[in-house]
Amino acid sequence: MGPRLALALATLFALGCATIRAERATEREGLLVESGFRKLAATTDAQQADLARLPSRRIAAVPGAVRRYVWADAEGCGCLYLGEQPEYDFFIRKLARELIDNDYLVTSTPGPQVSPLEEEQYERIATQAFVDPHEASIDWNHWPAVE
DSSP: OOHHHHHHHHHHHHHHHHHHHHHHHHHHHHHHHHTTOEEEEOOSHHHHHHHHHSOBTSEEEEOSSSOEEEEEETTTTSEEEEEOHHHHHHHHHHHHHHHHHHHHHHHTOSSOOOOHHHHHHHHHHHHHHHBOSSOOOOOGGGOTTOO
């Protein structure tokens, strides 16, 4: 294989990986909206700076009088998804169900039934994969749509 072909294949592979990541992010963001998270566009420099400080495309808990959960996407939509405990819980349950369905798809088992213990295990896996373990800090004064 010549150097040009190797470079072309490496470039195609990198583009393919970037496309898959973007598609997965879009899927996750759809699930966030389905779970009740609100999408807030970062239209000011201060809001964009907030996004840059948050974990990218992972849920982060924001402590306060009301515990909030945020998903920042500075690279894609340039927005913040905001939810509270019910939205967060729904999102994690949906992700766990997706993981269960994917696991059982491999075994061709229709309509997988799992025990409550197995469901909890899948929820822990979803949490490890999509939730940042550190609490986040955000200046809500930059986000007038947040009460």
